[in-house]
Amino acid sequence: MIEQGMVELSTGIAMNVAQAGPRDAPPVILVHGFPESHRTWRDLVPLMSDRLRLIMPDLRGYGESDRPQDVADYATETLIADIFALADALNVDRFALVGHDWGGAIAWAAALRGNPRIERLAIVNSPHPLIFQKSLIEDAPQRAASQYMRAFRNPGMEASIQAMGFDAFFDKSFAKHADLSLIPADERQLYIGQWSRPGALTAMLNWYRSSQVVVPAVGENAAMPGWVERGVPKLKIPVRVVWGLEDKALLPIQLEGIGEIGDDVEVFPLPGVGHFAPWEAPGKVAAALKPFLLAR
Template identity: 35%
Template sequence: MDTDDALDLAYEPAPDPHTPDTFHLTLPHGIRLSCRAAGAVDAPQRVLLLHGFPEAAFVWDEVIAALAPQARCLAPNLRGYEHSSAPAAVEAYRAKHLVADLVALIEHLGAPIDVLVAHDWGGGVAWNLAALRPELVRQLVIVNSPHPGALLRELRDNPAQQAASDYMHELIQPQAASRLAANDFALLFDKLSRFGQARWLTPALRQRYRAVWACGLDGALNYYRASPLRPPSAADASIHTLQLPPSVVNVSVPTRMLWGEADQALLPCLLDGLEQWVPQLQVERVPGASHWIVHEEPARVVETICQALADAQAATVGR
């Protein structure tokens, strides 16, 4: 059976070449993802781009428009976001389920994909996918998203990173969604500014964020609720006994990390010692860029992805 025949495809063509196509994919295991895409379906290379919190697939629009002449680019809204499926159960946001979504997407695109690009929580899922199913990805590009081994170490042992990550405790509370939505999403807009100066946050972009957040926030917050990786507190100090098996931390996929050094939520200490888990690693630090580097320096992000695409092509030709 052709891959598309196994998927419920609701397709809306782009009104002009600079606007991504939008459509829905219903994956074989029942999760429906709203997606944005650009580039020829039969392009020789394929790129999958994953957003983080509290963002959505639209944050990649400028990047995928630049890449479209050379690659098929797909940016899904992850489960729990925008018009994608948002299961109510916290357990539905455990890593194994999020990875299953990625596996199905990659099989739809045509495995292996050339480059998997991921930021923030999208990176948390991408690290797991690259560790568990390395045959599905030729190159990995991580943008300000900590490797789980380094995050565990710093949350357990580093008071500075514990303090920087303390906001996680707010996000797992039962009433977090209503608090974040109050007063025209004031706390969420504050978070976008708190982790960087957010000069990029134009009125038009604010409206795009509002539209996504109005679809519901609990699905996105369930990523934090389902994860054991959070700083210790009086109510929960389990981080001190948590162990991550080698199968989820050892990444053999060639990896580039693009890291805004002015990120106030994820400190530079998270880059220390990564070679023990990711032997084929290149780290590019960007002074002055914040956690929101995808908005701040899209050309830099595009350049890094293009380098990964070239490496993927060279490795394929060399076989």
């Protein structure tokens, strides 16, 4: 059973939060990506909630949560602060963190800050920031696959999406990654209803606009950002990376060198599964995540 409610955060927003599982079970915060909501995890709940406390927010700008309109409201440090503010509001001290897509980007960033409240990190199809940025400069196929990020940063993107219509945008977002015939009509309409709310598109797209990731144009001669040369800390906590190998946006190059980013890193490749693995293969994702999240 999933319970939902609005939670006021110390970061100044109200966040819609879904929860499932025993309140005294090991807590896990699961953070979704673009253009979704806590519904990313809907099919994992019956597979994992018997022994885990699943905390599944609509991140700021998404779903039922508040939708600030300024790009500055989506700075990485602010998005990280939301995660810890949510834990504080729910009286959760230490927790495991699971992230997919943009939620994974924030999960990586939060873990790299070294806060001891994060006990373990699980990632589903979301690239390590160092590997991703290097690939955007050095790997032509990955750069080409990421040009949508440049488009989403365009100030005219909201008008473009509205012109194509939200039904077409739903198909464009998910058709390459999941069998649309398997998505219930009411689930589809739930997403479209959320995207149609005032300010929703701008709020979601501001995740791309606020990001400091450099995405050069195809064929552009681009220099490697200085922070890549300086590097990032190695993670000391256990990390499990679950990866749908048919991801059309994040290519398998994102797994090259992934074992070197921490002291305890395991990779679970999922052949035949694409970017939206929690939708496409919930059983396989849960099988990879559950034992890892229980191993406290």
